Amino acid sequence: MFILTTIADLVQIAPEDFTKPSAQALEDNINRKYANKVIQKIGLCICLYDILTVSDGLIGHGTGIVNVNVEFRLVVFRPFKGEILQGKILGSSHLGIRIHMGFYEDIFVPGPVNLFEGSEFDVAEQVWVWKAEGENGTEELYFDTNEVVRFRVEAEVWHDQSPQAPMADDASDEERKTPYSIIASMQQGGLGPTMWW
Amino acid sequence: MKILETQSAVLTNYEVQAHLQDMQARYQAQDEAQPNGKPKPSNLDAVMKDVITYLVDENSPLAAPSYYSEEAVKELYARLEKFNLTKAELLMILNLRPKFSALDPIIEEADVRFSEEQLQEIVDIIRDVLGGEDVPVEGYEPAENGDGGSGKKATA
Incomplete structure (x- = not known):
């Protein structure tokens, strides 16, 4: 990385x-x-x-x-595409899970597309839950905040923050975007919270 | 500023940890020699602390007491050579020290390229060279000065 x-x-x-x-x-x-x-x-x-x-x-x-x-x-x-990294869950929303690595926290796992099949967002608990079909029926596995997780780097998003000439029709300042963020996934055995595997 | 080469080399987490702790020791010695000297740049100070904290976190394979050393890295690469793993796969193995169940995403098409026995052998070699949660590190006494280093870092 x-x-x-x-x-x-x-x-x-x-x-x-x-x-x-x-x-x-x-x-x-x-x-x-x-x-x-x-x-x-x-x-x-x-x-x-x-x-x-x-x-x-x-x-x-x-x-x-x-x-x-x-x-x-x-x-x-600068992790390469496909690299497996370890981090901690920073927080979750209906859009997905945010992960941080201490010195870097712009890692996002969009849900449910980049999560295990059968993952749902629990609105009451504000966490993502993977309803895994096991031998003993369905098992509920939680992506809790602060859990140590492994994830795969899928894509990187760049936003150049260098100042640009203001546009005539748009006076309001646009929200500052993070200069470098990573889109990740957790949908393969061995990924997700390390305690599962 | 001119970028001459985007990627001159890839570093393992172990190398980065060694480099940062080296730097930290150097700055510390300098501060002691010149107590009234200028402190190091604050942005450097912040990122160094954060990266070291991440690398020696209790969940990281590099957490003290660690099996990692230059010899261990060489030995691991030599013993895994026969499996024809790619450079990226070896890098991830070294950084993550995977258990058997965590190997699947790291090695591409693991089930096609290797038999179950071979995968087990890979995991055994990793455990043998780099240790693991259940492998005690020789000569390490948890109650003694073992974690004095990390404690100092937190207050520095």
């Missing part, structure tokens, strides 16, 4: 960071810009992994900022 992505970027080190060792100043700068941020079509950046090449630092006119061209690799959260 984690990958390495190679990026080239211009890092600007401000004079107040000159007291740090150069490598540390570069690392802090890169992490400040990328850690916990989503890059479109790349994934959720976690932190710097290593630095590959560094150019000489150049100081421009007027400021004391040192400009350095750096090539580096980042640890990125």
Whole structure:
């Protein structure tokens, strides 16, 4: 679920960071810009992994900022399609189940299409229930909140949040969409709450 | 910013955990050497804590005490080689440490490619190398300092 992505970027080190060792100043700068941020079509950046090449630092006119061209690799959260991951149920609604992984919580399992056959939403309890046909008749299995579940990554949805020119006819601000979310499924033996299997 | 290569490599959860704990130790040593120095970027601090918490959660195979080590990973790959599993399947096996009943979604067309005995053998190898819920870790005393590391992290 984690990958390495190679990026080239211009890092600007401000004079107040000159007291740090150069490598540390570069690392802090890169992490400040990328850690916990989503890059479109790349994934959720976690932190710097290593630095590959560094150019000489150049100081421009007027400021004391040192400009350095750096090539580096980042640890990125980007599960592949079909990957099985483990998370916890965050909550349920009639639309489906939301799952979180602690550092990432935009995982959604639409129900009942991506759940086991025979799953229904219990409105009173606000949970999804799988009515499994077993040897001893129908068994009710609950997708309780906070249950540890395994799920399959089915699709990813990207929303570019970079600002766009306002449209003349639509003055109201559109609701902010999550930049990167995952559509998942739980409809195969071995998936769903881990205690079932 | 220019993306040179979207996917240069795939990391296992174990590698990410090792890298993050390495970083954390480095920052800690730095803070001790220079108590008045600048703290690390807050966004980095938040995501590092969250990812480590997720990776060493009690439900995760990496939770202390863990069997994972560089040698264990190599041994697992060597012993599973004869089954011709794909890279993705091996990655998921390493990250999830599946039991027999949880193997089906991880291995594609498991019932066609392997017999029941072979699947059992795969699970036995996984248990043998990476341990499992019911396999005690040698030399680990739950009441002693074993979980001191995770306790420190929570308060750090």
